[in-house]
Every structure is written in C-alpha cells, then in structure tokens.
Amino acid sequence: MDLNSVVIAVAGVAGTLGGSLLTQRGAERAKRREIELVRAQEEVRESRALRRTCYAELNRESRQFVTALNRHLHVMRERAVEDADREALDAAKGAHRDRYSEAQMIAPDAVLVTASAVNHGLNKVYGQVKRLERDEPAPGETMNTAAGEQYALWELLRTMRTAMRHDLGVAVADDD
Numbered sequence: 167m168d169l170n171s172v173v174i175a176v177a178g179v180a181g182t183l184g185g186s187l188l189t190q191r192g193a194e195r196a197k198r199r200e201i202e203l204v205r206a207q208e209e210v211r212e213s214r215a216l217r218r219t220c221y222a223e224l225n226r227e228s229r230q231f232v233t234a235l236n237r238h239l240h241v242m243r244e245r246a247v248e249d250a251d252r253e254a255l256d257a258a259k260g261a262h263r264d265r266y267s268e269a270q271m272i273a274p275d276a277v278l279v280t281a282s283a284v285n286h287g288l289n290k291v292y293g294q295v296k297r298l299e300r301d302e303p304a305p306g307e308t309m310n311t312a313a314g315e316q317y318a319l320w321e322l323l324r325t326m327r328t329a330m331r332h333d334l335g336v337a338v339a340d341d342d
Contacts, residue, residue, distance in 0.1 A: 214334060214335075216272060217272055217273065217330075217333065217334060218334055220265070220268055220269055220272045220273065221269070221273070221277070221330040221333075221334065223265045223268070224262075224265040224266060224268070224269045224281060224326075224330075225323070225326070225327055225330065226265075227258070227261045227262040227264070227265040227266075228262055228265070228266075228284050228288065228323055228326070229323060230258050230261065230262070231258045231259060231261070231262040231288050231292075232288065232316065232319045232320065232323065233258075234254060234255050234257075234258035234259075235255070235258075235288070235291050235292065235295055235316045235319075236313075236316055237254070237255075238251060238254075238255045238295055238299075239295060239309065239312060239313050239316060242295070242298065242299060242309065243309060247299055252299075255292075255295075259288075259292055262285075262288060266281060266285050269281050273330075273333070274333060276329055276332075276333065277326070277329045277330055277333050279329075280322070280325050280326040280328075280329040280330075281326055281329075283322050283325070283326070284319070284322045284323060284326045287315070287318070287319050287322050288319060290315065291312060291315050291316045291319065294307050294311070294312040294315065295312055295316075298312060
C-alpha cells in the first residue's frame with residue numbers, strides 16, 4: 167500500500183466523520199432556534215392572555231365603580247346614606263383600585279394614559295360625592311355637577327376600552 171492510498175483513506179474517513187459532526191451541529195442549532203422561536207411565541211401568547219384578563223377586569227371594575235357612584239348619588243337624593251351604601255361604594259372603589267394597580271404593571275403606555283384618565287375621573291367624582299355626603303361641598307359642587315361628571319365618565323371608559331382592544335389587536339367597535 168502506498169502513502170497516497172493511506173492519505174486518501176484517512177481524508178475520506180475524516181471527511182465522513184467531519185461531515186457527520188457538521189450536520190449534527192447544524193441540526194442542533196436549527197433545533198435551538200426552533201425552540202427559541204416557540205418560546206417567544208408562547209411568551210407573546212401568555213402576555214396577550216395576561217393583558218386580556220387584566221383589561222377585562224379593569225373594564226368591569228371601572229364600570230362597576232361608575233355605576234356605584236351613580237347609585238350612591240341616587241341614594242343621597244332619595245334618603246339618608248346608610249353604612250351599607252357607603253360600604254358598597256367603597257367596595258367598588260377598592261376593586262377598581264386593585265385592577266388599576268395591576269394594569270399599571272402590565273399595560274403599555276398607550277393604554278395606561280387612558281386608564282389613568284379614568285382613574286383620575288373616578289377618584290375626582292368619588293371625592294365630590296363624599297364631600298356632598300358630608301354636606302361639605304367644594305365651591306361649585308352640587309348633586310347636579312357631580313351627576314354630570316359621573317355621566318361624563320362613560321366616555322372616558324369608552325376611550326379606555328378602545329385603547330385596550332387596539333392593544334389586543336381586536337377590531338374596534340363603537341358599542342357598549
């Protein structure tokens with residue numbers, strides 16, 4: 167056997183083994199990229215699901231708070247406010263506060279701007295209602311002005327809902 171034959175045989179074996187190793191490494195890299203892509207897609211899905219849940223709860227609790235403010239104003243017109251009335255209003259306020267706090271950690275800035283406007287409006291009307299309840303209104307505060315500002319909150323809620331739906335990629339509709 168001559169030296170050329172040995173060199174050719176060694177090169178052939180090395181090429182075969184090297185080709186196998188390169189093919190295996192390439193397959194491993196492709197598999198890692200595929201796993202990373204699947205993970206990234208799962209993270210996007212999980213993030214969207216978390217935001218969807220947060221938004222649904224914030225929307226519901228904000229609407230409940232507006233409704234509780236309206237109910238409280240009606241009670242104040244019709245009769246003396248009782249502890250149960252105060253507790254119902256404060257429970258709605260607390261539930262909204264909890265959902266808004268959660269949204270502050272989850273929602274993007276575009277949604278937080280509208281959620282903040284809703285939160286500010288709700289707390290402003292709540293303050294008016296409580297001052298009127300104590301018979302210590304600020305200048306210009308009346309039952310009618312409080313009721314008007316409470317009613318105006320519905321438009322802020324629609325704006326917030328639209329921003330949340332846009333963030334989730336849901337077609338925006340003008341219905342309640």
